[in-house]
């Protein structure tokens with residue numbers, strides 16, 4: 717256990733801290749636990765990011781290679797978990813009344829418009845629109861689902877899904893390509909074509925055209941999710957009705 721662990725934790729979370737001060741003496745334990753979890757999961761991800769950087773340092777070894785994918789997978793799981801905990805914070809603060817087990821950061825059934833419309837009364841993201849429209853628009857802008865090749869957020873969520881539910885490794889080494897581990901353009905595609913590019917004398921893998929390098933992807937995802945989490949907390953604090961709303965939680 718490194719004794720300088722505090723240096724590996726996520727630095728300044730100013731908006732998160734300001735909300736902590738606001739809610740610290742409320743009687744809502746679910747809110748407090750969810751809010752603490754957001755920070756803890758970001759700490760986990762940051763600590764693992766630090767470890768990932770260490771195992772990437774030369775010289776390479778079997779042990780380091782073995783650790784790379786394991787650490788990457790943990791980072792993705794913790795980052796998504798930080799976002800999902802933020803959804804619980806919103807559900808509590810805005811008293812959305814969505815069942816604990818049904819709370820999720822995405823629109824319900826976002827992949828099926830008809831099912832989404834039927835479930836919109838239980839959709840956290842739809843319900844936020846009436847209470848904090850700025851927060852709702854920010855989330856719609858920042859967390860776009862769709863094509864994993866085009867939308868970073870879709871890729872993160874789909875990588876997490878594959879890591880948790882599928883019996884295969886998400887990051888692959890590309891034979892004949894650059895050294896290192898790369899992530900597929902679309903994690904749902906299990907088969908792919910390999911062609912040979914005569915000009916560059918390299919094989920081209922149809923599902924690895926973006927060449928998303930594992931460490932770079934983990935680093936950019938961590939910064940983006942940190943920004944999104946802080947922005948969500950900032951937009952909650954900017955809501956001029958939030959203090960009034962909080963008062964209710966202090967009553968016995």
Ligand SMILES: [Zn+2]
Pocket residue numbers: 823824832836839840841842843
């Ligand atoms: Zn919705």
